Amino acid sequence: MSWLDRLTERQILKAQAEGKLKGLEGEGQPLPDHPENAHISASDAAGFRIMAEAGVLPEEITLKKQAAAQRAHLATLTDETERKAAMAILAQIELRQAIAEESRRKFLK
Numbered sequence: 001m002s003w004l005d006r007l008t009e010r011q012i013l014k015a016q017a018e019g020k021l022k023g024l025e026g027e028g029q030p031l032p033d034h035p036e037n038a039h040i041s042a043s044d045a046a047g048f049r050i051m052a053e054a055g056v057l058p059e060e061i062t063l064k065k066q067a068a069a070q071r072a073h074l075a076t077l078t079d080e081t082e083r084k085a086a087m088a089i090l091a092q093i094e095l096r097q098a099i100a101e102e103s104r105r106k107f108l109k
Contacts, residue, residue, distance in 0.1 A: 004043050044104075060104065063097035 015021050040048070048061060070090045077083045 002041075002043070005041075008043050008046070058100070058104070060097055060100035063093055063100060067093045067097060 012021075021027075048058060051057060052061075067090060070086065070093055074083065074086045074090060077086055
């Protein structure tokens with residue numbers, strides 16, 4: 001368990017003890033399934049969700065969306081020259097995404 005997981009657990013227990021988790025929307029219901037978060041830890045997923053709800057997305061999530069859009073665009077291309085150019089753009093986006101993810105992992109260690 002990472003330090004962030006332990007900190008999160010302590011904050012949850014503190015909020016429970018203070019009664020701050022009573023009467024919340026969705027109380028007693030299962031959490032919604034988020035299969036897109038299967039590749040990241042639960043604490044990272046929660047942090048990303050909180051930032052998204054506040055209107056702020058980490059760079060790696062923005063880049064992930066850009067990569068998906070570029071893959072969809074690439075699938076529509078038939079001209080070989082256009083496909084090569086689109087693949088080069090996709091490679092740059094994926095490289096920037098990998099750098100952002102590695103940076104976050106190193107920061108949280």
